[in-house]
Every structure is written in C-alpha cells, then in structure tokens.
Amino acid sequence: MIAPGHKVTIVLPTRNEGGGIARVIEQVRPWGDEVLVVDGHSTDDTRQIAESAGARVVLDGGRGKGDGVRTALREAAHPVVCFFDADGSHEPADIPNLLAPLSLGIADLVIGSRATGGSDEFRMDFEHSFRQWGSQFATWMVNVRWRANLTDILNGFRAGFRDKLLALHMNSNHFDIEPEMVMKALKKGLRVVEVPSHEYERAWGKSKLATSSSWRFLLRLARDIV
Numbered sequence: 001m002i003a004p005g006h007k008v009t010i011v012l013p014t015r016n017e018g019g020g021i022a023r024v025i026e027q028v029r030p031w032g033d034e035v036l037v038v039d040g041h042s043t044d045d046t047r048q049i050a051e052s053a054g055a056r057v058v059l060d061g062g063r064g065k066g067d068g069v070r071t072a073l074r075e076a077a078h079p080v081v082c083f084f085d086a087d088g089s090h091e092p093a094d095i096p097n098l099l100a101p102l103s104l105g106i107a108d109l110v111i112g113s114r115a116t117g118g119s120d121e122f123r124m125d126f127e128h129s130f131r132q133w134g135s136q137f138a139t140w141m142v143n144v145r146w147r148a149n150l151t152d153i154l155n156g157f158r159a160g161f162r163d164k165l166l167a168l169h170m171n172s173n174h175f176d177i178e179p180e181m182v183m184k185a186l187k188k189g190l191r192v193v194e195v196p197s198h199e200y201e202r203a204w205g206k207s208k209l210a211t212s213s214s215w216r217f218l219l220r221l222a223r224d225i226v
C-alpha cells in the first residue's frame, strides 16, 4: 500500500466507541492493508460491531491507552502502523499524507499536527485552555531538549515503522505513551516529522482523557527529558 514491501496496518484504539466505530472502519479501510481494533475492554458493543465491520479485534491488557498502543505494535501484521483515534476526531483523507514521508524514506515517525492543521477542539473554557497550555509546554520542553522543531507531540494520529517503534521499549500505560514515543524516538536519533492534520470534535461517546491525570505527563517529561 505504501511502497513496495511496506504494507500498512491501521490501528484503531477503542474504549466504548460503539457509537461510531463501524463508520471509522469504513473510512480508514481504503488506506491500509489491515484494520486492527485494539480494545481496552469496552463495556459496550464496540468489539462485536468492529468484528462485523471486518476489522481484526484484539484486547489490550486493560491498563489504558498506552497499553493499547504497545499491544497494537506487537499484534500488527504489517511493517507500517498508523494509529487513528476511533472517535471521529481525525480526517481519514490525511492518512496518505502521514504515510508519504515514510514511503519516501525521509521519516521513521510521522505525527499529525493540530497546530498547523487546526482543531475544532480549541475552546476557551478552563479544561481546554489547560490542555492546550500543557501540550504547548510539553512540546516546547522537547524542542529545547532535542533541538527539534515540533508543534504537537501529543496527537494520537501518527504513523511509523513497527520494528523501530517496538525497539523504543515504551512502558507508559496511559496517554503519556504519546510523548514517550516522541522523546524515545528523538533520543534514539529517529527522524520525527510532522504533517498538518485537522482535528474534529469527538463525534460521539465520552473522552477517556481526564485533565486530572496531567501529572502523568509531567512525570513522563521529567523521566525522559532528564
């Protein structure tokens, strides 16, 4: 799908996304050779719907999204993996833009940037401003530490080579897997590239990212930057 010998697994991490998972599977299918749903023990009918829609479904260890990402890297059938949130917040037509730098051989990890692609989630209430500020702070710290020029290290919409990501030996169980992946990739000298990607508001269901868990991101920054 991406370049000769480089087939693509599209990973949809899910926890209670029954409201729209079938639609997301249909939207991403044209861009990958396998659609892998990694489910965090949903209590709704996400797994049944995903299987009926033709995706391969595996369960993560039940510890959080980071666990889901690591499970997906172990389970993916193909050498390129593209992570795509299952809540309708990403643009499927952006997938080929994320895959292009990999197939051109100019990147090892490609992240969709909401800073350059825009986000409908940008709102001025406390919770969204806090998340926005935290994301910018984390990105700034990483740029200073590794002399990088990134704009959005927290977006879950990203693609990379499975073996190179497995070799990072990530251990985050929660949403701090996103900055951990970027920091460990930069530390190892992998080429991390961004492409603009627009973020829509979650189209159904509830957010699983609690603002109260921000301490995990701080701890992760402290651990991997120092």
Ligand SMILES: Nc1nc2c(ncn2[C@@H]2O[C@H](COP(=O)(O)OP(=O)(O)OP(=O)(O)O)[C@@H](O)[C@H]2O)c(=O)[nH]1
Pocket: 012, 013, 014, 015, 016, 017, 038, 039, 040, 041, 060, 062, 063, 064, 065, 066, 067, 068, 069, 084, 085, 086, 087, 089, 121, 156, 202, 206, 207, 208, 209
């Ligand atoms: N496998 C797995 N996936 C999860 C887990 N928790 C969340 N997810 C999925 O990870 C993706 C991102 O989670 P969200 O809750 O949308 O987090 P977010 O995008 O920061 O929050 P919103 O802005 O409210 O959408 C979604 O597709 C979730 O269903 C988990 O424990 N395991």
Ligand SMILES: [Mg+2]
Pocket: 085, 087, 089, 202
């Ligand atoms: Mg979301």
